[in-house]
Amino acid sequence: MLHTIFFVLMNGLVYGLLLFLLSSGLTLIFSMMGVLNFAQASFYMLGAYFGYQIMAWTNFWIALICAPVLVGLLGTLVERYVLSKVHARGHVAELLLTFGVSYLVIEMVKLAWGVNAVSYNQPPALNFPLFTVDGVSYPAYNIFMMVVSVLIFVLLFLLLKKTRIGIIIQAALSNRDMVGMLGHNIPRIFALVFGIGCALAGVAGVVGGNILVTEPGMALSIGPIIFVVVVVGGMGSFGGALAASLLIGFLQNYMTTLNVSLAGLVGITPGTQFPLYELLNQPLSQLAAIMPYFLMILILTIRPKGLMGRVEI
Amino acid sequence: MLDVTDLHAYYGKSHILQGVTLSVGDNEVVSLLGRNGVGRSTTTMAIMGMVSAHGSVRLRGRELIGLPPHEVARQGIGIVPESRAIFPTLTVRENLLIGTKTKGQIGGQAGRWSEEATFEMFPNLKERADTAAGVLSGGEQQMLSICRTLMGNPDLVMIDEPTEGLAPQMVEQVGRLLTAIAAQGVSILLVEQKLQIAMRVSHRVLVMGHGRIVFTGTPAELTADEAIRREWLEV
Numbered sequence: 001m002l003h004t005i006f007f008v009l010m011n012g013l014v015y016g017l018l019l020f021l022l023s024s025g026l027t028l029i030f031s032m033m034g035v036l037n038f039a040q041a042s043f044y045m046l047g048a049y050f051g052y053q054i055m056a057w058t059n060f061w062i063a064l065i066c067a068p069v070l071v072g073l074l075g076t077l078v079e080r081y082v083l084s085k086v087h088a089r090g091h092v093a094e095l096l097l098t099f100g101v102s103y104l105v106i107e108m109v110k111l112a113w114g115v116n117a118v119s120y121n122q123p124p125a126l127n128f129p130l131f132t133v134d135g136v137s138y139p140a141y142n143i144f145m146m147v148v149s150v151l152i153f154v155l156l157f158l159l160l161k162k163t164r165i166g167i168i169i170q171a172a173l174s175n176r177d178m179v180g181m182l183g184h185n186i187p188r189i190f191a192l193v194f195g196i197g198c199a200l201a202g203v204a205g206v207v208g209g210n211i212l213v214t215e216p217g218m219a220l221s222i223g224p225i226i227f228v229v230v231v232v233g234g235m236g237s238f239g240g241a242l243a244a245s246l247l248i249g250f251l252q253n254y255m256t257t258l259n260v261s262l263a264g265l266v267g268i269t270p271g272t273q274f275p276l277y278e279l280l281n282q283p284l285s286q287l288a289a290i291m292p293y294f295l296m297i298l299i300l301t302i303r304p305k306g307l308m309g310r311v312e313i
Numbered sequence: 314m315l316d317v318t319d320l321h322a323y324y325g326k327s328h329i330l331q332g333v334t335l336s337v338g339d340n341e342v343v344s345l346l347g348r349n350g351v352g353r354s355t356t357t358m359a360i361m362g363m364v365s366a367h368g369s370v371r372l373r374g375r376e377l378i379g380l381p382p383h384e385v386a387r388q389g390i391g392i393v394p395e396s397r398a399i400f401p402t403l404t405v406r407e408n409l410l411i412g413t414k415t416k417g418q419i420g421g422q423a424g425r426w427s428e429e430a431t432f433e434m435f436p437n438l439k440e441r442a443d444t445a446a447g448v449l450s451g452g453e454q455q456m457l458s459i460c461r462t463l464m465g466n467p468d469l470v471m472i473d474e475p476t477e478g479l480a481p482q483m484v485e486q487v488g489r490l491l492t493a494i495a496a497q498g499v500s501i502l503l504v505e506q507k508l509q510i511a512m513r514v515s516h517r518v519l520v521m522g523h524g525r526i527v528f529t530g531t532p533a534e535l536t537a538d539e540a541i542r543r544e545w546l547e548v
Contacts, residue, residue: 167407171400178398181361183386183414183465 003134008253014142016249017149018208022222023229023241024156025200031173031236032193034091035083038098041223042105043198047071047205048214049109052120060123064148068202075198080191087190102219110216117215145207152203156196169193228292232299234309243307248292255288262287314339314500315360315390315469320368322352322359329355330366331524337469342491342501344511346535346546347521353504354395356521357471361385361392372469387414391467395474395504397458401447405438408446408457412464425497426463434493435460435486452483459490469500476507488514508546512536520545 026040050067086093122141129137160166172179180186233240263280315337322330329352337343359366362382370377432439476484491514505511512532520528522545
Protein backbone atom coordinates (compact mmCIF):
# COMPACT_ATOMS: atom_id res chain seq x y z
CA MET A 1 0.00 0.00 0.00
CA LEU A 2 2.72 2.41 1.05
CA HIS A 3 4.73 1.83 -2.07
CA THR A 4 1.59 2.35 -4.21
CA ILE A 5 1.11 5.76 -2.67
CA PHE A 6 4.79 6.52 -3.14
CA PHE A 7 4.74 5.60 -6.82
CA VAL A 8 1.45 7.40 -7.43
CA LEU A 9 3.04 10.51 -5.95
CA MET A 10 6.29 10.16 -7.87
CA ASN A 11 4.67 9.35 -11.21
CA GLY A 12 2.03 12.01 -10.66
CA LEU A 13 4.78 14.51 -9.99
CA VAL A 14 6.69 13.61 -13.17
CA TYR A 15 3.57 13.72 -15.34
CA GLY A 16 2.32 16.85 -13.60
CA LEU A 17 5.60 18.70 -14.16
CA LEU A 18 5.55 17.66 -17.82
CA LEU A 19 2.02 19.07 -18.13
CA PHE A 20 3.23 22.24 -16.44
CA LEU A 21 6.09 22.66 -18.93
CA LEU A 22 3.46 22.53 -21.67
CA SER A 23 0.78 24.60 -19.98
CA SER A 24 3.14 27.32 -18.72
CA GLY A 25 4.12 28.04 -22.31
CA LEU A 26 0.47 28.21 -23.24
CA THR A 27 -0.22 30.44 -20.24
CA LEU A 28 2.66 32.78 -21.09
CA ILE A 29 1.39 33.19 -24.64
CA PHE A 30 -2.23 33.57 -23.54
CA SER A 31 -1.54 36.10 -20.78
CA MET A 32 0.38 38.42 -23.02
CA MET A 33 -1.20 38.01 -26.42
CA GLY A 34 -4.66 36.66 -25.62
CA VAL A 35 -3.92 33.91 -28.12
CA LEU A 36 -5.03 30.39 -27.29
CA ASN A 37 -2.25 28.55 -29.07
CA PHE A 38 -3.91 25.43 -30.35
CA ALA A 39 -0.58 24.34 -31.84
CA GLN A 40 1.16 24.13 -28.44
CA ALA A 41 1.01 20.33 -28.42
CA SER A 42 2.38 20.19 -31.96
CA PHE A 43 5.45 22.11 -30.84
CA TYR A 44 5.76 19.59 -28.01
CA MET A 45 5.68 16.83 -30.64
CA LEU A 46 8.30 18.64 -32.71
CA GLY A 47 10.49 18.84 -29.60
CA ALA A 48 10.28 15.06 -29.23
CA TYR A 49 11.04 14.36 -32.91
CA PHE A 50 13.86 16.92 -33.08
CA GLY A 51 15.22 15.41 -29.85
CA TYR A 52 15.08 11.93 -31.36
CA GLN A 53 16.76 13.04 -34.58
CA ILE A 54 19.51 15.10 -32.98
CA MET A 55 20.19 12.32 -30.49
CA ALA A 56 20.52 9.87 -33.40
CA TRP A 57 23.09 12.17 -35.03
CA THR A 58 24.94 13.25 -31.88
CA ASN A 59 23.86 12.52 -28.33
CA PHE A 60 21.04 13.23 -25.90
CA TRP A 61 22.71 16.18 -24.19
CA ILE A 62 23.16 18.13 -27.42
CA ALA A 63 19.55 17.26 -28.30
CA LEU A 64 18.37 18.58 -24.93
CA ILE A 65 19.83 21.99 -25.74
CA CYS A 66 19.33 22.22 -29.51
CA ALA A 67 15.83 20.79 -29.97
CA PRO A 68 14.02 23.34 -27.75
CA VAL A 69 16.03 26.16 -29.34
CA LEU A 70 14.98 24.99 -32.80
CA VAL A 71 11.35 24.67 -31.74
CA GLY A 72 11.51 28.14 -30.18
CA LEU A 73 12.96 29.61 -33.38
CA LEU A 74 10.23 27.95 -35.41
CA GLY A 75 7.61 29.38 -33.04
CA THR A 76 9.12 32.84 -33.42
CA LEU A 77 8.94 32.54 -37.20
CA VAL A 78 5.30 31.39 -37.06
CA GLU A 79 4.38 34.42 -34.95
CA ARG A 80 6.53 36.88 -36.89
CA TYR A 81 5.46 35.91 -40.41
CA VAL A 82 2.04 34.26 -40.06
CA LEU A 83 0.20 34.76 -36.78
CA SER A 84 1.04 38.46 -36.48
CA LYS A 85 -0.86 39.06 -39.72
CA VAL A 86 -4.17 38.01 -38.15
CA HIS A 87 -3.90 39.62 -34.66
CA ALA A 88 -5.93 42.59 -35.85
CA ARG A 89 -8.75 40.29 -36.95
CA GLY A 90 -9.38 38.94 -33.46
CA HIS A 91 -9.07 35.79 -31.44
CA VAL A 92 -11.19 33.51 -33.61
CA ALA A 93 -8.86 34.07 -36.56
CA GLU A 94 -5.85 33.39 -34.32
CA LEU A 95 -7.38 30.22 -32.92
CA LEU A 96 -8.24 28.88 -36.36
CA LEU A 97 -4.77 29.73 -37.62
CA THR A 98 -2.99 27.88 -34.80
CA PHE A 99 -5.44 25.02 -35.39
CA GLY A 100 -4.23 24.92 -38.99
CA VAL A 101 -0.57 25.10 -37.92
CA SER A 102 -1.10 22.19 -35.53
CA TYR A 103 -2.41 19.89 -38.28
CA LEU A 104 0.23 21.07 -40.72
CA VAL A 105 2.96 20.14 -38.22
CA ILE A 106 1.43 16.73 -37.54
CA GLU A 107 1.20 15.90 -41.25
CA MET A 108 4.74 17.14 -41.92
CA VAL A 109 6.02 14.96 -39.09
CA LYS A 110 4.27 11.95 -40.63
CA LEU A 111 5.92 12.70 -43.99
CA ALA A 112 9.35 13.17 -42.42
CA TRP A 113 9.43 10.33 -39.87
CA GLY A 114 6.57 8.02 -40.90
CA VAL A 115 3.31 7.11 -39.22
CA ASN A 116 4.79 4.65 -36.72
CA ALA A 117 6.48 5.41 -33.43
CA VAL A 118 10.20 6.13 -33.65
CA SER A 119 12.62 4.49 -31.21
CA TYR A 120 13.43 7.54 -29.14
CA ASN A 121 15.17 6.05 -26.14
CA GLN A 122 16.35 7.39 -22.84
CA PRO A 123 20.04 8.23 -22.73
CA PRO A 124 22.10 5.21 -21.58
CA ALA A 125 23.75 7.34 -18.89
CA LEU A 126 20.42 7.76 -17.12
CA ASN A 127 18.90 4.38 -17.90
CA PHE A 128 19.26 2.69 -14.51
CA PRO A 129 17.12 2.26 -11.39
CA LEU A 130 18.01 5.01 -8.96
CA PHE A 131 16.52 3.37 -5.88
CA THR A 132 14.17 0.58 -4.87
CA VAL A 133 11.15 0.90 -2.62
CA ASP A 134 9.44 -2.25 -1.36
CA GLY A 135 11.02 -4.31 -4.14
CA VAL A 136 9.98 -1.91 -6.94
CA SER A 137 12.72 0.16 -8.53
CA TYR A 138 12.43 3.77 -9.57
CA PRO A 139 14.12 4.95 -12.80
CA ALA A 140 16.81 7.61 -12.58
CA TYR A 141 15.52 9.25 -15.77
CA ASN A 142 12.24 10.24 -14.10
CA ILE A 143 14.14 12.09 -11.41
CA PHE A 144 16.24 13.76 -14.12
CA MET A 145 13.02 14.92 -15.77
CA MET A 146 11.82 16.51 -12.56
CA VAL A 147 15.16 18.27 -12.14
CA VAL A 148 15.01 19.62 -15.70
CA SER A 149 11.44 20.87 -15.23
CA VAL A 150 12.25 22.61 -11.97
CA LEU A 151 15.43 24.10 -13.44
CA ILE A 152 13.52 25.50 -16.43
CA PHE A 153 11.09 27.21 -14.08
CA VAL A 154 13.81 28.73 -11.99
CA LEU A 155 15.37 30.09 -15.19
CA LEU A 156 12.01 31.36 -16.49
CA PHE A 157 11.31 33.00 -13.14
CA LEU A 158 14.71 34.72 -13.10
CA LEU A 159 14.25 35.85 -16.70
CA LEU A 160 10.86 37.40 -15.94
CA LYS A 161 11.76 38.96 -12.60
CA LYS A 162 15.38 39.96 -12.86
CA THR A 163 16.09 41.00 -16.43
CA ARG A 164 15.08 44.15 -18.26
CA ILE A 165 13.38 42.22 -21.06
CA GLY A 166 11.53 40.12 -18.46
CA ILE A 167 10.22 43.23 -16.75
CA ILE A 168 9.11 44.63 -20.12
CA ILE A 169 7.30 41.32 -20.82
CA GLN A 170 5.58 41.51 -17.42
CA ALA A 171 4.52 45.09 -18.12
CA ALA A 172 3.17 44.03 -21.51
CA LEU A 173 1.09 41.38 -19.74
CA SER A 174 -0.85 44.15 -18.00
CA ASN A 175 -0.86 46.92 -20.64
CA ARG A 176 0.87 46.31 -23.93
CA ASP A 177 -0.33 49.55 -25.55
CA MET A 178 1.48 51.59 -22.90
CA VAL A 179 4.64 49.52 -23.32
CA GLY A 180 4.52 50.27 -27.04
CA MET A 181 4.01 54.00 -26.45
CA LEU A 182 7.12 53.97 -24.22
CA GLY A 183 9.14 52.95 -27.27
CA HIS A 184 9.27 49.16 -27.07
CA ASN A 185 8.63 47.12 -30.19
CA ILE A 186 5.54 45.10 -29.23
CA PRO A 187 5.45 42.87 -32.35
CA ARG A 188 9.04 41.83 -31.62
CA ILE A 189 8.24 41.14 -27.97
CA PHE A 190 5.25 39.05 -29.12
CA ALA A 191 7.49 36.99 -31.38
CA LEU A 192 9.96 36.49 -28.53
CA VAL A 193 7.25 35.45 -26.06
CA PHE A 194 5.67 33.10 -28.59
CA GLY A 195 9.10 31.60 -29.21
CA ILE A 196 9.77 31.11 -25.49
CA GLY A 197 6.33 29.51 -25.05
CA CYS A 198 7.03 27.11 -27.91
CA ALA A 199 10.53 26.37 -26.62
CA LEU A 200 9.01 25.35 -23.28
CA ALA A 201 6.81 22.87 -25.15
CA GLY A 202 9.94 21.76 -26.99
CA VAL A 203 11.71 20.99 -23.70
CA ALA A 204 8.69 18.95 -22.62
CA GLY A 205 8.93 17.03 -25.91
CA VAL A 206 12.63 16.25 -25.56
CA VAL A 207 12.43 15.04 -21.96
CA GLY A 208 8.94 13.50 -22.19
CA GLY A 209 9.04 11.93 -25.65
CA ASN A 210 11.23 9.06 -24.51
CA ILE A 211 9.13 8.20 -21.44
CA LEU A 212 5.82 8.44 -23.27
CA VAL A 213 5.88 7.45 -26.94
CA THR A 214 7.18 9.56 -29.81
CA GLU A 215 4.61 9.03 -32.56
CA PRO A 216 2.40 11.25 -34.74
CA GLY A 217 -0.60 10.84 -32.41
CA MET A 218 1.24 12.25 -29.39
CA ALA A 219 0.17 15.84 -30.03
CA LEU A 220 -3.52 14.98 -30.22
CA SER A 221 -3.37 12.78 -27.14
CA ILE A 222 -1.84 15.43 -24.87
CA GLY A 223 -3.17 18.61 -26.55
CA PRO A 224 -6.64 18.61 -25.02
CA ILE A 225 -5.22 17.90 -21.55
CA ILE A 226 -3.10 21.07 -21.66
CA PHE A 227 -6.26 23.06 -22.28
CA VAL A 228 -7.89 21.27 -19.35
CA VAL A 229 -4.94 22.32 -17.17
CA VAL A 230 -5.24 25.94 -18.25
CA VAL A 231 -9.02 26.00 -17.69
CA VAL A 232 -8.85 24.23 -14.32
CA GLY A 233 -5.92 26.32 -13.11
CA GLY A 234 -7.39 29.57 -14.38
CA MET A 235 -6.61 31.43 -17.60
CA GLY A 236 -3.36 33.32 -17.43
CA SER A 237 -2.29 32.11 -13.99
CA PHE A 238 1.09 30.38 -13.66
CA GLY A 239 0.33 29.30 -10.08
CA GLY A 240 -2.99 27.91 -11.23
CA ALA A 241 -1.34 26.04 -14.09
CA LEU A 242 1.12 24.46 -11.65
CA ALA A 243 -1.62 23.48 -9.19
CA ALA A 244 -3.83 22.04 -11.93
CA SER A 245 -0.93 20.19 -13.60
CA LEU A 246 0.01 18.48 -10.35
CA LEU A 247 -3.65 17.81 -9.44
CA ILE A 248 -4.31 16.12 -12.77
CA GLY A 249 -0.98 14.29 -12.61
CA PHE A 250 -1.75 12.85 -9.17
CA LEU A 251 -5.44 12.12 -9.82
CA GLN A 252 -4.79 10.37 -13.08
CA ASN A 253 -2.00 8.24 -11.67
CA TYR A 254 -4.06 7.43 -8.58
CA MET A 255 -7.08 6.38 -10.63
CA THR A 256 -5.02 3.97 -12.72
CA THR A 257 -4.34 1.99 -9.52
CA LEU A 258 -8.03 1.56 -8.69
CA ASN A 259 -9.75 -1.71 -9.53
CA VAL A 260 -13.15 -0.82 -8.13
CA SER A 261 -15.89 -0.13 -10.71
CA LEU A 262 -18.47 2.64 -10.75
CA ALA A 263 -21.11 0.09 -9.71
CA GLY A 264 -18.88 -1.11 -6.91
CA LEU A 265 -18.32 2.45 -5.81
CA VAL A 266 -22.04 3.00 -5.20
CA GLY A 267 -22.50 -0.56 -3.90
CA ILE A 268 -24.68 -2.19 -6.56
CA THR A 269 -24.18 -5.32 -8.65
CA PRO A 270 -26.13 -4.77 -11.87
CA GLY A 271 -27.07 -7.76 -14.04
CA THR A 272 -26.00 -7.96 -17.67
CA GLN A 273 -29.43 -6.68 -18.77
CA PHE A 274 -28.99 -3.50 -16.69
CA PRO A 275 -28.70 -0.31 -18.78
CA LEU A 276 -25.09 0.79 -19.24
CA TYR A 277 -23.89 -2.49 -17.74
CA GLU A 278 -20.56 -2.20 -19.55
CA LEU A 279 -19.83 1.32 -18.33
CA LEU A 280 -20.85 0.60 -14.75
CA ASN A 281 -18.57 -2.42 -14.53
CA GLN A 282 -15.48 -0.75 -15.95
CA PRO A 283 -12.78 -0.46 -13.30
CA LEU A 284 -12.04 3.20 -12.44
CA SER A 285 -8.55 2.75 -13.87
CA GLN A 286 -10.16 2.61 -17.31
CA LEU A 287 -11.81 5.97 -16.63
CA ALA A 288 -8.58 7.74 -15.66
CA ALA A 289 -8.15 9.10 -19.18
CA ILE A 290 -11.51 10.89 -19.18
CA MET A 291 -11.15 12.27 -15.65
CA PRO A 292 -9.47 15.53 -16.76
CA TYR A 293 -12.38 16.37 -19.07
CA PHE A 294 -14.87 15.63 -16.34
CA LEU A 295 -12.88 17.97 -14.09
CA MET A 296 -12.87 20.69 -16.77
CA ILE A 297 -16.64 20.55 -17.21
CA LEU A 298 -17.08 20.64 -13.45
CA ILE A 299 -14.83 23.68 -13.07
CA LEU A 300 -16.42 25.54 -15.98
CA THR A 301 -19.83 24.96 -14.44
CA ILE A 302 -19.15 25.80 -10.81
CA ARG A 303 -16.03 27.98 -10.85
CA PRO A 304 -15.51 29.61 -14.26
CA LYS A 305 -12.38 31.48 -13.13
CA GLY A 306 -10.59 28.21 -12.46
CA LEU A 307 -8.60 27.58 -9.28
CA MET A 308 -6.55 30.79 -9.41
CA GLY A 309 -7.55 32.66 -12.57
CA ARG A 310 -8.61 36.28 -12.80
CA VAL A 311 -10.93 36.12 -15.78
CA GLU A 312 -14.09 34.11 -16.31
CA ILE A 313 -14.18 32.00 -19.40
CA MET B 314 9.04 71.03 -33.21
CA LEU B 315 5.61 69.44 -33.82
CA ASP B 316 3.40 70.40 -36.75
CA VAL B 317 0.02 68.74 -37.15
CA THR B 318 -1.87 69.58 -40.33
CA ASP B 319 -5.44 68.64 -41.30
CA LEU B 320 -5.58 65.52 -39.12
CA HIS B 321 -8.66 63.31 -39.50
CA ALA B 322 -9.59 60.25 -37.45
CA TYR B 323 -12.64 58.04 -37.16
CA TYR B 324 -14.06 55.65 -34.55
CA GLY B 325 -16.22 53.34 -36.60
CA LYS B 326 -18.45 55.69 -38.56
CA SER B 327 -18.12 58.75 -36.35
CA HIS B 328 -15.75 61.40 -37.60
CA ILE B 329 -13.87 62.32 -34.40
CA LEU B 330 -11.05 64.53 -35.70
CA GLN B 331 -12.25 66.78 -38.53
CA GLY B 332 -9.08 68.43 -39.72
CA VAL B 333 -7.05 69.33 -36.64
CA THR B 334 -4.20 71.74 -37.31
CA LEU B 335 -1.87 72.76 -34.51
CA SER B 336 1.78 73.28 -33.73
CA VAL B 337 4.03 73.18 -30.69
CA GLY B 338 7.31 75.08 -30.89
CA ASP B 339 10.70 74.32 -29.36
CA ASN B 340 10.61 74.72 -25.61
CA GLU B 341 6.95 75.72 -25.74
CA VAL B 342 4.09 74.71 -23.44
CA VAL B 343 0.77 74.51 -25.26
CA SER B 344 -2.54 73.59 -23.64
CA LEU B 345 -5.35 71.91 -25.51
CA LEU B 346 -8.64 72.89 -23.88
CA GLY B 347 -12.23 71.96 -24.57
CA ARG B 348 -15.20 70.06 -23.21
CA ASN B 349 -15.26 66.28 -22.82
CA GLY B 350 -15.70 64.34 -26.04
CA VAL B 351 -14.47 67.01 -28.47
CA GLY B 352 -11.48 64.88 -29.49
CA ARG B 353 -8.58 66.15 -27.37
CA SER B 354 -7.44 62.69 -26.20
CA THR B 355 -8.01 61.29 -29.68
CA THR B 356 -5.69 64.00 -31.03
CA THR B 357 -2.86 62.83 -28.75
CA MET B 358 -3.55 59.16 -29.58
CA ALA B 359 -3.54 59.92 -33.30
CA ILE B 360 -0.22 61.78 -33.02
CA MET B 361 1.17 58.78 -31.13
CA GLY B 362 0.04 56.33 -33.84
CA MET B 363 -2.41 54.52 -31.56
CA VAL B 364 -5.44 55.67 -33.56
CA SER B 365 -5.26 55.40 -37.33
CA ALA B 366 -5.53 58.83 -38.86
CA HIS B 367 -4.80 60.68 -42.08
CA GLY B 368 -3.35 64.12 -42.58
CA SER B 369 0.11 65.10 -41.51
CA VAL B 370 2.04 64.88 -38.23
CA ARG B 371 5.60 66.16 -38.51
CA LEU B 372 8.24 66.21 -35.81
CA ARG B 373 11.23 68.38 -36.76
CA GLY B 374 9.97 68.05 -40.32
CA ARG B 375 9.81 64.27 -40.37
CA GLU B 376 6.43 62.70 -41.21
CA LEU B 377 5.14 60.35 -38.47
CA ILE B 378 1.76 59.33 -39.90
CA GLY B 379 1.68 55.57 -40.44
CA LEU B 380 4.50 54.79 -37.98
CA PRO B 381 3.72 52.33 -35.16
CA PRO B 382 3.63 53.84 -31.63
CA HIS B 383 7.08 52.58 -30.61
CA GLU B 384 8.63 54.29 -33.65
CA VAL B 385 6.84 57.54 -32.83
CA ALA B 386 8.19 57.26 -29.27
CA ARG B 387 11.70 56.68 -30.59
CA GLN B 388 11.42 59.79 -32.74
CA GLY B 389 11.13 61.73 -29.50
CA ILE B 390 7.45 62.00 -28.54
CA GLY B 391 6.31 60.84 -25.11
CA ILE B 392 2.75 60.42 -23.89
CA VAL B 393 1.17 60.26 -20.44
CA PRO B 394 -2.34 58.92 -21.03
CA GLU B 395 -5.34 59.99 -19.01
CA SER B 396 -5.61 56.51 -17.48
CA ARG B 397 -2.01 56.91 -16.19
CA ALA B 398 -1.46 53.29 -17.26
CA ILE B 399 1.10 52.45 -14.60
CA PHE B 400 2.03 48.77 -14.36
CA PRO B 401 0.39 47.89 -11.03
CA THR B 402 2.20 44.63 -10.26
CA LEU B 403 5.66 46.08 -10.95
CA THR B 404 7.57 48.21 -8.47
CA VAL B 405 8.03 51.96 -8.79
CA ARG B 406 11.64 51.42 -9.87
CA GLU B 407 10.65 48.83 -12.48
CA ASN B 408 8.00 51.18 -13.86
CA LEU B 409 10.69 53.83 -14.32
CA LEU B 410 13.04 51.29 -15.91
CA ILE B 411 10.46 50.50 -18.59
CA GLY B 412 10.37 54.18 -19.51
CA THR B 413 14.02 54.07 -20.58
CA LYS B 414 14.89 53.29 -24.17
CA THR B 415 18.06 51.41 -24.97
CA LYS B 416 18.28 51.86 -28.68
CA GLY B 417 16.71 53.27 -31.76
CA GLN B 418 16.18 56.70 -30.25
CA ILE B 419 16.55 59.52 -32.74
CA GLY B 420 15.92 62.71 -30.81
CA GLY B 421 16.30 63.61 -27.16
CA GLN B 422 19.27 64.28 -24.96
CA ALA B 423 20.26 61.19 -23.05
CA GLY B 424 20.31 61.67 -19.30
CA ARG B 425 18.10 64.76 -19.26
CA TRP B 426 15.78 63.01 -16.82
CA SER B 427 16.73 60.19 -14.44
CA GLU B 428 15.59 58.00 -11.60
CA GLU B 429 17.54 60.25 -9.20
CA ALA B 430 15.79 63.37 -10.53
CA THR B 431 12.45 61.66 -10.00
CA PHE B 432 13.26 60.61 -6.47
CA GLU B 433 14.71 64.00 -5.60
CA MET B 434 11.52 65.72 -6.69
CA PHE B 435 9.17 63.14 -5.17
CA PRO B 436 10.57 61.69 -1.93
CA ASN B 437 7.33 59.68 -1.57
CA LEU B 438 8.25 57.68 -4.66
CA LYS B 439 11.78 57.13 -3.37
CA GLU B 440 10.48 55.72 -0.10
CA ARG B 441 8.30 53.31 -2.03
CA ALA B 442 10.78 52.55 -4.81
CA ASP B 443 10.50 48.81 -4.24
CA THR B 444 6.76 48.54 -3.59
CA ALA B 445 4.21 47.59 -6.21
CA ALA B 446 3.03 50.71 -8.04
CA GLY B 447 -0.59 49.54 -7.74
CA VAL B 448 -0.72 50.48 -4.06
CA LEU B 449 0.34 54.12 -4.60
CA SER B 450 -2.22 56.91 -4.21
CA GLY B 451 -3.78 58.42 -7.34
CA GLY B 452 -1.49 61.45 -7.14
CA GLU B 453 1.63 59.36 -6.70
CA GLN B 454 0.62 57.19 -9.65
CA GLN B 455 0.23 60.35 -11.73
CA MET B 456 3.72 61.56 -10.82
CA LEU B 457 5.12 58.09 -11.54
CA SER B 458 3.38 57.97 -14.89
CA ILE B 459 4.79 61.37 -15.93
CA CYS B 460 8.30 60.56 -14.67
CA ARG B 461 8.22 57.17 -16.41
CA THR B 462 7.57 58.86 -19.77
CA LEU B 463 10.31 61.42 -19.05
CA MET B 464 12.80 58.55 -18.51
CA GLY B 465 12.72 58.07 -22.30
CA ASN B 466 14.02 61.65 -22.73
CA PRO B 467 11.35 62.82 -25.16
CA ASP B 468 11.69 66.18 -26.94
CA LEU B 469 7.94 66.64 -26.67
CA VAL B 470 5.62 65.16 -24.09
CA MET B 471 1.83 65.01 -24.37
CA ILE B 472 0.15 64.89 -20.97
CA ASP B 473 -3.56 64.08 -20.80
CA GLU B 474 -5.57 65.43 -17.85
CA PRO B 475 -2.80 65.09 -15.24
CA THR B 476 -4.76 66.79 -12.46
CA GLU B 477 -8.04 64.95 -12.89
CA GLY B 478 -9.35 63.54 -9.61
CA LEU B 479 -6.40 64.84 -7.57
CA ALA B 480 -6.46 66.66 -4.25
CA PRO B 481 -5.55 70.41 -4.44
CA GLN B 482 -2.15 69.75 -2.89
CA MET B 483 -1.34 67.15 -5.56
CA VAL B 484 -2.56 69.51 -8.29
CA GLU B 485 0.09 71.96 -7.07
CA GLN B 486 2.74 69.24 -7.33
CA VAL B 487 1.70 68.49 -10.90
CA GLY B 488 2.03 72.20 -11.67
CA ARG B 489 5.55 72.21 -10.20
CA LEU B 490 6.50 69.14 -12.24
CA LEU B 491 5.22 70.72 -15.47
CA THR B 492 7.30 73.83 -14.80
CA ALA B 493 10.36 71.68 -14.09
CA ILE B 494 9.90 69.74 -17.34
CA ALA B 495 9.54 72.94 -19.35
CA ALA B 496 12.66 74.36 -17.68
CA GLN B 497 14.64 71.43 -19.09
CA GLY B 498 13.67 72.44 -22.61
CA VAL B 499 11.07 69.74 -23.19
CA SER B 500 8.05 70.92 -25.20
CA ILE B 501 4.68 70.11 -23.66
CA LEU B 502 1.26 69.55 -25.18
CA LEU B 503 -1.05 69.59 -22.20
CA VAL B 504 -4.66 68.39 -22.32
CA GLU B 505 -6.41 70.03 -19.37
CA GLN B 506 -9.84 70.80 -17.96
CA LYS B 507 -8.68 73.03 -15.12
CA LEU B 508 -8.27 76.46 -16.68
CA GLN B 509 -6.18 77.91 -13.85
CA ILE B 510 -3.37 75.37 -14.26
CA ALA B 511 -3.42 75.62 -18.06
CA MET B 512 -3.40 79.42 -18.03
CA ARG B 513 -0.53 79.54 -15.57
CA VAL B 514 1.90 77.13 -17.24
CA SER B 515 1.13 77.65 -20.95
CA HIS B 516 2.70 79.94 -23.51
CA ARG B 517 -0.22 79.35 -25.83
CA VAL B 518 -3.68 77.80 -25.46
CA LEU B 519 -5.78 76.04 -28.07
CA VAL B 520 -9.50 75.46 -27.73
CA MET B 521 -11.03 72.46 -29.43
CA GLY B 522 -14.65 71.96 -30.41
CA HIS B 523 -16.37 69.39 -32.62
CA GLY B 524 -13.14 67.78 -33.78
CA ARG B 525 -11.24 70.91 -34.81
CA ILE B 526 -9.31 73.79 -33.28
CA VAL B 527 -11.61 76.79 -32.77
CA PHE B 528 -9.25 79.17 -30.97
CA THR B 529 -5.51 79.75 -30.83
CA GLY B 530 -3.95 82.45 -28.70
CA THR B 531 -2.13 83.39 -25.53
CA PRO B 532 -3.71 82.79 -22.13
CA ALA B 533 -4.34 86.54 -21.87
CA GLU B 534 -6.16 86.57 -25.22
CA LEU B 535 -8.37 83.70 -24.10
CA THR B 536 -9.16 85.47 -20.85
CA ALA B 537 -10.23 88.49 -22.89
CA ASP B 538 -12.37 86.51 -25.33
CA GLU B 539 -15.56 85.89 -23.41
CA ALA B 540 -17.51 84.64 -26.44
CA ILE B 541 -15.09 81.77 -27.09
CA ARG B 542 -15.06 80.80 -23.44
CA ARG B 543 -18.85 80.81 -23.24
CA GLU B 544 -19.35 78.84 -26.44
CA TRP B 545 -16.61 76.24 -26.13
CA LEU B 546 -15.45 75.95 -22.52
CA GLU B 547 -17.97 76.87 -19.87
CA VAL B 548 -20.54 74.27 -18.94
